Amino acid sequence: MKIQIPHCTIRSLKKSDAKSIAKYADNIHIWNNVRDMFPYPYKLEDAEKFIEFSLSQNPICNFAIEVKGEAVGVIGIVLNSDIHRVSAEIGYWIGESFWGKGIMSAAVTAFVDYAFQTYEIHRIFAGVFSFNIASAKVLEKAGFVHECTHKEAIIKNGEIGDELIYAKLSSRRFSEI
Ligand SMILES: CC(C)(COP(=O)(O)OP(=O)(O)OC[C@H]1O[C@@H](n2cnc3c(N)ncnc32)[C@H](O)[C@@H]1OP(=O)(O)O)[C@@H](O)C(=O)NCCC(=O)NCCS
Secondary structure, eight states: OEEEETTEEEEEOOGGGHHHHHHHHOOHHHHTTSOTTSOSSOOHHHHHHHHHHHHHOSSOOEEEEEETTEEEEEEEEEEOOGGGTTEEEEEEEEOGGGTTSSHHHHHHHHHHHHHHHHSSOSEEEEEEETTOHHHHHHHHHTTOEEEEEEEEEEEETTEEEEEEEEEEEOSSOOSOO
């Protein structure tokens, strides 16, 4: 898989990405905005395990964000099951030195188009910590709608907070999924 967009390429993960993924993921400013299951400190073994898991998926749902030949972030979806199988949750992060350059807004926009064409899904959603303004903006720029706020739904760094629920629906009609 390879999607070329102006400031980056979204492409399949490779085992050789582990070093750069670990380098950029090992950052408290990233961890503060993601789930606690995301490792911190983020070691080389964590990147190796993540890449191994991602390459074993069928279908593959996690991809590298490459800038200047280096994997500097990850974008992916988690496919839901049973009656929620038409829905998938999107997740993404990018190394701090690349923040604020419009990379993720472009990446999410392109990846969501790819995902609707590739997987048998109709809805892509995200849960964003209410203090994560950058991520909320990324989703809005990619055409997601703020559906609701789950009040006091999360705990991060010992503080209870609100979770913003964003979603984008496919314009494609489908008969059966
Ligand atoms: C959230 C994240 C993916 C945004 O990526 P990015 O490539 O910096 O996003 P963009 O450059 O496309 O910026 C999107 C918008 O957010 C704004 N923005 C970027 N960083 C910001 C910050 N720290 N505070 C406030 N706004 C910010 C940008 O100015 C832009 O808004 P604009 O178009 O109105 O100028 C990145 O900061 C990140 O990886 N954060 C840690 C992990 C994370 O939060 N993942 C998502 C969990 S839901």
